[in-house]
Amino acid sequence: MKRLSASTAALLLTTTASAIDICVTPNTPIPDNGAEIAIPIFFIASDSENVSSINLEIIMTHDWVGDLLIKLRSPNGITITLLDQPGIPSAGFPGPFGCGGQDISCIFTDSAINQAETICSTTLTPVIAGPVIPAMPMDTFLAQPAAGLWQVLITDQSPYDTGTLLQACLSITTNIACPADITADGTLDFFDISAFLTAFSNNDPIADFTADGSFDFFDISAFLAEFSAGCP
Amino acid sequence: MRTLFPSIFSSIVAACILFCPSVLGAQPLTPVPIKQIAAPPSDMVSGLLTLPDPATIPVVSRSALVPVKALFNEGQWTWSMPISVQQRGARIALLPADIGAWSAKLTAPDQSSIPARLNAPPDKRVHIGTDALAWVAQDRDFTHLSIQPNNQGAWVLTITSDHEAAGFILIDSGPEIALSTHVTTLSTLQNQPITLESKFSNAVRLTSLTAEVTSPSGRIMTELAPAGASQVTFFPDEAGSHSVRMIAQGIDLQGEHIFRTTQHLIDAAQPAPLIKSPTVTTDDNHVFFAFAPTTTTRRTILAAEVWGRRDGVLTPVAWISTIVGSTRALTLDARWIALAEVDPGTLELRAVRLHDINSFVLLEIIDRIPVPIQRLTLPQAPDSITPDMLTGTFKQSVPSRLPPQITQSAGPGHRLMLIHGYCTDANPYPVSHFTGDLAVFEDFNQSRSHDEFALNLLAQSAPMKSFGVVAHSQGGIASLHLLNFYWSGLDWARGGNRLIQTVGSPYQGTALAGNAAVLGDIFGFGCGENESLSYSGSASWLSLIPSAPRQQVYYHTTSFEDGFGFDYCNIITDLLLSDPDDGVIERSAGQLPSANNMGHLEGWCHTTGMRDPAQCTDHARNSIMNQEAKR
Numbered sequence: 001m002k003r004l005s006a007s008t009a010a011l012l013l014t015t016t017a018s019a020i021d022i023c024v025t026p027n028t029p030i031p032d033n034g035a036e037i038a039i040p041i042f043f044i045a046s047d048s049e050n051v052s053s054i055n056l057e058i059i060m061t062h063d064w065v066g067d068l069l070i071k072l073r074s075p076n077g078i079t080i081t082l083l084d085q086p087g088i089p090s091a092g093f094p095g096p097f098g099c100g101g102q103d104i105s106c107i108f109t110d111s112a113i114n115q116a117e118t119i120c121s122t123t124l125t126p127v128i129a130g131p132v133i134p135a136m137p138m139d140t141f142l143a144q145p146a147a148g149l150w151q152v153l154i155t156d157q158s159p160y161d162t163g164t165l166l167q168a169c170l171s172i173t174t175n176i177a178c179p180a181d182i183t184a185d186g187t188l189d190f191f192d193i194s195a196f197l198t199a200f201s202n203n204d205p206i207a208d209f210t211a212d213g214s215f216d217f218f219d220i221s222a223f224l225a226e227f228s229a230g231c232p
Numbered sequence: 233m234r235t236l237f238p239s240i241f242s243s244i245v246a247a248c249i250l251f252c253p254s255v256l257g258a259q260p261l262t263p264v265p266i267k268q269i270a271a272p273p274s275d276m277v278s279g280l281l282t283l284p285d286p287a288t289i290p291v292v293s294r295s296a297l298v299p300v301k302a303l304f305n306e307g308q309w310t311w312s313m314p315i316s317v318q319q320r321g322a323r324i325a326l327l328p329a330d331i332g333a334w335s336a337k338l339t340a341p342d343q344s345s346i347p348a349r350l351n352a353p354p355d356k357r358v359h360i361g362t363d364a365l366a367w368v369a370q371d372r373d374f375t376h377l378s379i380q381p382n383n384q385g386a387w388v389l390t391i392t393s394d395h396e397a398a399g400f401i402l403i404d405s406g407p408e409i410a411l412s413t414h415v416t417t418l419s420t421l422q423n424q425p426i427t428l429e430s431k432f433s434n435a436v437r438l439t440s441l442t443a444e445v446t447s448p449s450g451r452i453m454t455e456l457a458p459a460g461a462s463q464v465t466f467f468p469d470e471a472g473s474h475s476v477r478m479i480a481q482g483i484d485l486q487g488e489h490i491f492r493t494t495q496h497l498i499d500a501a502q503p504a505p506l507i508k509s510p511t512v513t514t515d516d517n518h519v520f521f522a523f524a525p526t527t528t529t530r531r532t533i534l535a536a537e538v539w540g541r542r543d544g545v546l547t548p549v550a551w552i553s554t555i556v557g558s559t560r561a562l563t564l565d566a567r568w569i570a571l572a573e574v575d576p577g578t579l580e581l582r583a584v585r586l587h588d589i590n591s592f593v594l595l596e597i598i599d600r601i602p603v604p605i606q607r608l609t610l611p612q613a614p615d616s617i618t619p620d621m622l623t624g625t626f627k628q629s630v631p632s633r634l635p636p637q638i639t640q641s642a643g644p645g646h647r648l649m650l651i652h653g654y655c656t657d658a659n660p661y662p663v664s665h666f667t668g669d670l671a672v673f674e675d676f677n678q679s680r681s682h683d684e685f686a687l688n689l690l691a692q693s694a695p696m697k698s699f700g701v702v703a704h705s706q707g708g709i710a711s712l713h714l715l716n717f718y719w720s721g722l723d724w725a726r727g728g729n730r731l732i733q734t735v736g737s738p739y740q741g742t743a744l745a746g747n748a749a750v751l752g753d754i755f756g757f758g759c760g761e762n763e764s765l766s767y768s769g770s771a772s773w774l775s776l777i778p779s780a781p782r783q784q785v786y787y788h789t790t791s792f793e794d795g796f797g798f799d800y801c802n803i804i805t806d807l808l809l810s811d812p813d814d815g816v817i818e819r820s821a822g823q824l825p826s827a828n829n830m831g832h833l834e835g836w837c838h839t840t841g842m843r844d845p846a847q848c849t850d851h852a853r854n855s856i857m858n859q860e861a862k863r
Contacts, residue, residue, distance in 0.1 A: 100697060
C-alpha cells in the first residue's frame with residue numbers, strides 16, 4: 001500500500017486493484033460543543049474507477065472521545081457514521097457521557113475485530129486504537145465512484161473537552177468500471193456475453209443496462225454498445 | 233461545625249424520605265455498573281484481603297458508662313456513686329437524657345461538697361466544664377468534671393432530680409487499666425448466638441461480666457457470664473442493630489476493685505441463602521463461577537481466593553470479588569491463570585465469602601471448593617498485570633436502589649468534589665480554599681452505610697464527566713468504596729496526581745460507633761446507628777478492598793495539640809477513645825494500609841466546637857490538596 005501526501009496524490013492516476021492512501025495533516029482544532037468541521041480529502045482517479053475497498057485512519061487528540069461524532073462523506077454525497085459518541089447510550093461506561101478516554105489513533109475498517117463504539121477502557125491512551133469496526137459499514141461505499149472530494153466530518157457534541165485532528169488517511173482500492181465485463185475478470189470475451197444473456201433471462205438487475213427496471217431490446221443494445229467500445 | 237438537632241418536623245420528613253414505602257416505591261431499581269474486582273497474589277499472601285481474627289479488633293475502654301437509676305427518697309430522686317480516685321485524678325461526664333434534669337455534686341474525701349455546675353464557687357480540686365458529645369445529641373453541651381491529680385481518695389458523686397430522670401455517667405478513674413472486648417466471630421447473624429469475650433489488662437482478674445443488650449425493637453436482654461468466665465453469649469432473634477454494653481468488674485494485684493464497660497454496635501444480619509458450590513463455565517478469556525442464585529433483590533458482596541498448583545506446589549492465582557444481586561457469580565480473567573502458570577485442572581476456590589453490603593457482616597464462608605477445569609485454552613500470559621485485569625470491563629451491572637436525590641451538587645465537567653462525613657450539617661471544607669470547577673456533596677444529617685453513601689456519591693456526581701475527591705471522615709471511606717466496587721466518574725478523573733484525598737477518615741472504625749449506639753438508646757439519634765463504622769464492620773470492609781484502589785487514596789490524620797497537661801479534642805469522647813485522637817477517630821484507626829499516608833498533624837480536631845481548630849479548615853493542607861487533585 002502506498003502512502004502519499006495530498007499534494008503528490010493529486011498527480012497520480014490510480015490503477016486497477018491498487019490501494020492508495022491519501023493523507024492530510026490539518027492540525028485542525030475541533031470546536032468544543034460546536035459546529036461540524038469538514039476535512040477535505042481529494043482522491044484522484046478516473047471517472048471509471050469505483051471503490052473496491054476502503055478504510056480511514058484517524059489520528060487526533062481529544063480529552064473525552066465520548067463527545068465525538070465522526071462521519072465520512074463520499075464524492076457522490078453518501079455519508080456514513082464512523083464513530084457516534086462511543087458509550088452513549090451507556091454500555092456500562094461510568095456516567096452518562098460515554099467513553100471518557102483520551103485520543104484516537106485508529107483505522108476504521110470493516111475487517112477489524114473490535115467495535116469502535118465499545119473498545120473504550122479507562123486506562124488506555126489513545127483509548128480508540130488500532131483497527132476498529134466503524135458504527136456503519138465502510139462497505140456502503142463499495143462500487144461507488146472513488147474520484148473526487150471525500151470529507152471527514154467531525155463534531156464535538158458535548159462541552160468541556162476539546163481536541164485536534166492531527167491526521168486523516170483515506171485508503172481506497174479501486175476497480176475500473178467496465179459494465180460489459182460481467183464476469184469481472186478484466187477481459188471482454190464470450191463468457192461476458194454468456195453471462196449477460198443468463199442474467200437477462202433471469203431478470204438479474206446486472207442485465208438492466210438502461211437502468212429502467214425492465215429487461216428488453218434496449219438493454220441488449222446497450223450491452224452490445226459497451227462490449228464494442230471495450231474497457232479501459 | 234456542629235450538627236443541629238433536627239426539629240420534629242424535619243425529623244419526620246427526613247425519616248419519611250428514607251423509609252416511607254411510597255417514597256421508596258418511587259425509587260426504582262437502577263442497573264448500576266459494577267467492577268469485577270481482582271487482586272494479585274501479593275495481596276493474598278500479605279493478608280490484606282484476609283478476614284481478621286476478631287480478637288485483634290477489640291473495643292478497648294479505660295472508662296465506664298454507668299446508667300443512672302435514681303431512687304425516690306425524701307421528696308426527690310437521688311442516685312450516688314462512690315469513686316475511688318487515684319493519684320492521676322478522674323474525669324466524669326454527666327449525660328442526662330433531659331437537659332437540666334440533674335443537680336450533681338461531688339463529695340471530697342474530707343467530706344466537703346463541690347456543686348457540679350458551671351457557676352459554682354471555684355475549687356482548685358475540681359475543674360468543671362461543658363462539651364458536646366460527637367454523634368449523639370450534638371446540639372447539647374454536657375457537664376464534665378475533672379478531679380485534678382493528687383486528690384486521691386474516696387469521693388462520692390451524688391445526683392438529684394425532681395423526677396426520675398434517666399441518663400449515664402461516663403467515668404474514668406482509678407488505675408490505668410483497660411477492658412478489651414471483642415465479638416468472637418465476624419459472622420453475627422440473626423437467630424445465631426453471638427458471643428463477646430472480655431479481658432482486663434495489667435493482670436486484673438475478671439470477677440464479673442455482664443452484657444446488657446438492646447435489640448432493634450428496644451427489648452433489653454441482660455446476660456451474665458458464669459462466675460470467672462470471660463465470655464457472654466446472647467441470642468438475637470431480631471435482625472438488625474443491637475447495642476451492647478459490656479460491664480466488667482475485676483480486682484487488680486493490689487486488691488483494688490476495677491469497673492469498666494465497653495460499648496458495641498452489633499448487626500445481627502439476616503442470613504442469606506447459601507451460595508453452595510459453583511457451576512464453572514469458560515469463554516476464550518474468562519472463567520465464570522456461578523453460585524446458587526437467590527430469589528431476592530438483596531445485594532451482597534461475594535469474594536474468593538483462587539489457587540492452583542504449579543509443578544505440584546499450591547500457588548495463589550488471584551483474589552476475586554464483586555457485588556452480586558439475585559445472580560451470584562464471580563469472574564476470573566484467565567490471564568491470571570496464565571500469569572500464575574498453574575494447571576487449570578488443579579484450580580480451587582478458598583475463603584469463599586458472602587458479606588452483607590451495608591454492615592459487611594460475614595454471611596457465609598466456605599473454606600475450600602475444588603473447581604478443576606480440564607480443558608482450558610489459556611490466553612498468553614501478559615508481561616505484567618494490566619488495569620483491566622484488576623477491574624474487569626464495563627459489562628455488568630447490579631440492580632441497585634439509588635438514594636433519593638435530595639440535591640444535585642454541581643453542573644457538568646471535570647470537578648473536584650468536596651465531601652462531608654457522617655452526620656454533619658454542612659460541608660466542612662472552606663470552599664474558598666479550593667479553585668477551579670468544584671462540587672459540594674450534600675447529604676446532611678444522615679447516617680449512611682458505606683455503600684449507601686457511595687451510591688449517593690454516584691448519584692450526585694452524575695452530571696459530571698469526571699471528578700476527584702477531597703473528603704472528610706466517612707466521606708473518604710465511601711469514596712474508596714465507590715472506586716473499588718462501582719464504575720463512576722472517579723475512573724475518568726484526569727490531571728493532577730491524587731484521586732482521593734481524605735482527612736480524618738476512620739478506615740479502621742471508631743469506638744464512637746458502639747458508644748453512640750448505647751447512648752442513642754437514651755438520647756435518640758440525630759442521624760442513626762452506623763455499623764459500617766464499627767471496628768468489626770470496618771475490618772470486614774477493609775478485607776474486601778485490594779491494594780490497587782487503596783493506592784489511589786492519600787490520607788491525613790490529626791489529633792489534639794499534645795502539651796504537658798491533660799490534652800484532648802473533646803473531653804467526653806476522649807474518655808472513649810485511645811490517644812492520640814481527633815475527638816472522633818483515633819490516629820491508629822485512621823490508618824489505611826497500602827494507601828498513601830500523608831502524615832499526622834497535631835493541633836487539629838475532627839470538627840468545629842472542639843478544643844483545637846477543625847481539621848478541614850487547615851488552609852495549607854487544603855491548598856496542597858487543591859493543587860494535587862485529579863478532577
